[in-house]
Amino acid sequence: IYGKTIFLSVFLHLFSALGSEIINGKKAEEKFMQYMASVQDNKIHTCGGFLVSEDFVMTAAHCLKSLSVVLGTHDLKKANKKMRYGVKMMCKHPAFKEVANGNDIMLLKLSKKVSLGDKKPIKLIPLPIQKLNLKENKICSVAGWGPTEPRKHRSGYVNELQVLNVPIINKDECQKVWGQIPKNVICAGGYKAKSGICQGDSGGPLVCNKLAVGIVSFNNGNGCKYPDVPNVYTDISQFLPWITDILKKKKCKG
Template sequence: MHALQKCFLVTAVTCLIQNALGSEIINGKKAEEKSMQYMASVQNNTEHKCGGFLVSKDFVMTAAHCPIENPKSLSVVLGTHDLRKADKKMRYGVKMICRHPAFKNVTNGNDIMLLKLSKKVPLGDKKPVKLIELPIQKLNLKENKICSVAGWGPTEPGKHRSGYVNELQVLNVPIINKDKCQKLWGITLKNVICAGGYKAKSGICQGDSGGPLVCNGLAVGIVSFNKYRNCNYPDVPNVYTDISKYLQWINKVLATTKPS
């Protein structure tokens, strides 16, 4: 299937409304300034909707289920951990929405989307924005390996409608064995990574999605879903899209969309 079959120009009449399952950071801590300069806030009418992360000079990666009510009012904020400090220079329009063509809902997988920005992001040692690298081949993460996840979602369960935080939160999470994860969920999980949440008082939950699961400095996963309204003491692991399973699609999108 052509890589751009599900890429939509924002100027087109397109509706990508999804039921956000997503995640917030529960019992994490405030991220250190300039520690995660690839982080992006995906917004509608300047209101935070999802996390994301910069993977090229003009593409942000996020979750396909991100609730985009009005693509024309979509923007991305880069270059700040505190959304209260976002200014016009930090805000980028979205020129094209590239959702994975096989995405239907989060439990069926393929929860990955690329947003082409309206202009290239200036990069450099003295710039406030950095890229994060992606895997170059399929990964086999070892159980209990500690990775990190970050986002601006609420810090308490049940507040995802209006409780987004202004300052980026970050949390360390252990990788959970895929077979064990599937057994606990009782469903088939395709092309995902399981990490954190299970038997813990910290993890991701409803309210924010699309942020990266970072291991060894690489963005290996995208925050996808957890069990609805079960955040403080989840009985199932948190689930992330496994980026390494989509490298061919990602590379085609990045290569075949014309430069800004």
């Protein structure tokens, strides 16, 4: 356990630049998860994200190179100027220092409002309205554009969005296996399973009951050779007052 704790602190510095990908998932259907966002640096995908209001995308705080966002396509090869939105403001949680300490959550204010409607290719995903206590083994989903096989996370990203079902893992067991995890997180997938997230696309949503309940934060960083320790997500329901204030005032809190 001590060794894993030391490894976590070293690994997370690497993870903040690499994010996480989907291992052993499947291609997302075209009209499924239309809230998904590709957070980009110089038009290169760096992280995932998801649309929570007409002018804000939520992602992980460690996704620091967030210069633009692509919405409205699952295939990044099809991204065009109309799908690209500039980032006007980065609202990183004020308590975030590094991934190991938690609070890995950020809101990106877009340079223009997203056109929404029943016949539009972009949808919002709702957030929880109160603190959640997800049941162990509940099946949720996670999506991303990262490589799809272990050991290939340095070779670039896939163009087509991948999605994966993951079970919620008991928090006490997750803490025991890791040795140390931040507060305000959810553990799901990667543990006792041959699938999970990996370096390449942090910031994507953990979706349960059609709600965005978590944000991809980190894993073990061992080349994604699952089964492994549980994958860890920021628990969105623990940050609702901070989120609500930003979405209401349309600017960073404080």
